Amino acid sequence: MTERILITGGAGFIGSNFVHQTVREHSEFQITVVDAMTYAANKDNLKGVEDQIDFVEGDICNPGLMDDLVSKNDVVVNFAGESHVDNSLRDPDPFVHTNLLGVYSLLKAIRKYDRRLHHVSTDEVFGDLPLESDERFTESTPYKPSSPYAATKASADMLIAAWVRSFGLRATVSMCANNYGPRQHVEKFIPRQITNILLGERPKLYGAGANIREWTHVDDHNAAVHAILSKGKEGETYIIGAGEDAEAPNKQVMGLILELMGQPEDAFDSVADRAGHDMRYATDTTKIRTELGWRPRYTSLRDGLVETIKWYRDNVDYWRPQKQQTEERYGQ
């Protein structure tokens, strides 16, 4: 049976990879994408699938538009978001607008038409873990967001939890660790360093680079979202992450990128640290593995990085127009 799926934020990094994966592997879905085409979107992200989808340019905060689009679909997957922590430290406004008010506006329409929602949250809602510990985030870890970005994502999760409990909203939420892969905006850590090296600029490491992230390939994240859509239990939350072997301090990831791109190991600049910088993220994915049978395909960051570096080398025209403005925003 064909299901009509509304994919919000489908012209951004994770959303567009989700659209490509859905076209490739899930012919049961008839796809509509809605995206506000902010600085983070790229029309080239949907190259090759334009004929298989309906595309609407619009804001998830627009109640009339959401009412119309939600009424015409069976399922909504919300990838629309302001996603970059550094931007949220400079100006939280768009984060409150999209990540909080946008979700509220979606909830109103989804409740009205009794549609199924899957919301894409982040492991940053839990705050951070100490560097020296075996602790990992689970679905019952208390929320303790650090940045304005994480606070707006946490707030949206709270709204959804209340709508599930009080109004019986049919929703699932997933919290994924750091993603990487093709079509990621050059503001983020991995593509920023790769594209700096490709342009002959020095990569930039915040502080001492001791902060640990768990790098999850975007295709694995999206396969998990599909597993939740088909087998997940309404009202539940699911943590997604590639696991212990994909965890690494930023300095080590920097070293790996330099090595894979044939650069000396010290060919980077240490720059001012991020305010409130979370130390360590690490996920416990027992629930999604045991209940839904999901497994990451990319457990080695090295293999994923080889492919990702190749993608940025082969697609200079895609990212080159974003680069200057992004670096001007950083100013370091």
Ligand code: NAD
């Ligand atoms: P992105 O910044 O690359 O893309 C976001 C997309 O949302 C863009 O296309 C943008 O135009 C669109 N958008 C922004 N505001 C909108 C609005 N008001 N209405 C409609 N569209 C709007 O982000 P991403 O990295 O693809 O992240 C997608 C989602 O996944 C975000 O909600 C983010 O919080 C979450 N997430 C990201 C990561 C990661 O590592 N990137 C990890 C876990 C969760």
Ligand code: TDX
């Ligand atoms: O130039 C840089 N140098 C650097 O050392 C940049 C841009 C980042 N960093 C550090 C900061 C982080 O410790 O690298 C790490 C990763 O940074 P980001 O790519 O900005 O990701 P992060 O802040 O960890 O958040 C990401 O993962 C969780 C996504 O951007 C979020 O949307 C997601 O929720």
